Amino acid sequence: MSFISVSKAQQKLSENIRARRLSMELTQEGLAERSGVPLATLRKFEQKGAISLESLLKLLLVVGGLEDIINVLKPTKPTFTSIDDVLKDTRTVSRKRGRKK
Template identity: 60%
Template sequence: MNKYSVDKLPRDVRLEIANKHKKLRKQRGLSQMELAERSGVSLGSLKRFETKGQVSLESLLKLVFVLGRLSDFESVLKPDKGLEHIEKLFDSKKKS
């Protein structure tokens, strides 16, 4: 975390996701090699993700699919409730 803020930084979240992924992979009894083969993600990409938290979105989704957790991403960037009226404003501008 940033020493001047209580908010997490993107790096913090990235590393937390990588650590959770690694624990889940191990709970499922999968080696890095086996998960790489099943997902179609290169072993190097998987290792980089689990150590540095760096991975493409496409590769991340492939990995979590194999682990049975793709649905965890359905709520990511979900619009706030109660803002439908604002969305309608933007939709009406597109039609004009």
């Protein structure tokens, strides 16, 4: 569970991409041209954090980080290879209910 809100995450993503753009010495116009994302979309993203997934991926392709996002979202490998492994697993937590007052 994460304690960061969606709006905070959008803000942080836009700040990080803006910082990468500036470190590459790219203007908004330059990044928009290289990525194929409309300039107005890029400006809105840097100001408000709102952007489509496709446009975000296009920006990451230019400023870097696309592979990192793909790798972070890879599903974890299942820990069970057989039903015996499932039955042997002691990590399962039984449901608990709160007491009535």
